[in-house]
């Protein structure tokens with residue numbers, strides 16, 4: 174079968190990588206892809222949803238997989254479905270779970286899913302009144318998409334009020350801050366749980382842990398994610414069961430009853446407080462860099478998972494995962510996440526070590542090619558080195574061995590990915 178992947182990051186590269194290893198897949202297209210995805214398939218330079226759908230029809234594409242949230246929130250799935258095409262991802266209505274934090278929090282409340290106590294408001298007066306009743310720290314969130322930057326953890330009431338003011342005035346995040354959420358701070362540890370959903374049924378993937386801060390020891394500013402690993406020993410069967418029963422099932426049932434059945438990846442940001450899962454947020458796509466690890470943990474053909482989910486047939490799928498661990502280390506450019514960096518040529522050494530070769534791969538993200546075909550680091554997060562192993566430590570060591578084989582000017586990465594799973 175032929176598959177079209179929408180997106181251009183390491184996440185989309187890793188989905189393409191898994192599909193090219195799948196014997197059911199003939200050809201993979203990427204729209205728009207990056208400077209390395211064209212080694213896996215063909216890059217297509219089309220942005221308009223209708224034109225993309227026409228392309229999918231003309232080429233008789235069997236399945237389209239949407240990577241990032243933007244096209245989902247903007248309704249790409251609805252456009253493809255109107256044309257009778259098979260596409261993996263939620264409708265515009267269901268994608269509001271990520272597109273609007275107010276929608277998400279209200280859905281959690283309505284469906285009885287545990288989450289932090291909150292108010293939604295567009296009034297500074299109301300926000301201030303609520304903040305004054307709260308204990309510190311206090312969390313203030315802009316309603317709309319802010320590329321992961323719309324959440325302020327305020328250490329004092331004054332700081333919380335300032336954050337609310339900045340958002341509501343439009344100064345901080347423009348229209349995305351017209352409405353805000355003010356909520357209680359949850360003190361626990363964070364996990365990412367991904368459920369592949371077909372509207373009714375779901376498959377839970379091995380739980381992952383991301384490292385959002387730039388520097389070792391979780392210091393420095395927030396980023397899109399500097400590395401991740403899965404499965405994390407921070408989740409046991411009891412916690413998976415709680416998340417299934419209290420979170421995934423009521424959410425899928427509620428959305429279906431509300432006329433917007435959820436198909437695609439339900440990315441559940443969980444805070445575990447005293448052994449109980451609370452939902453911080455939903456996203457409607459894979460995490461990046463979590464996807465890069467999950468794709469190599471899949472034992473079943475990747476096309477089966479995505480196609481069965483897209484066609485409402487997960488009940489008839491038996492999706493298997495390897496009994497292994499994967500660790501992904503993000504290699505970023507010099508000025509990430511502050512400003513862009515000068516393009517730098519990427520050199521990857523030949524991997525002569527057979528075990529490393531068979532148990533690692535590079536997911537390319539912020540890369541382009543120059544006119545001579547040289548691979549250049551041009552993005553913030555340039556690539557992800559993923560190692561696979563029988564233990565987290567083995568997978569981690571392989572990931573870092575691979576990092577050592579990659580060279581470009583200004584290359585940087587965290588050295589402590591998976592530390593929470595490795596400390597005794």
Ligand code: AMP
Nearest residue numbers: 289312324356357358359360442453454
């Ligand atoms: P979100 O985009 O809502 O996941 O928020 C971004 C990050 O802020 C999360 O990954 C958490 O680390 C943190 N965060 C969000 N909400 C809370 C909360 N209620 N309590 C503690 N930390 C939070």
Ligand code: GLY
Nearest residue numbers: 397398460461462
């Ligand atoms: N790695 C977190 C995210 O993709 O949002």
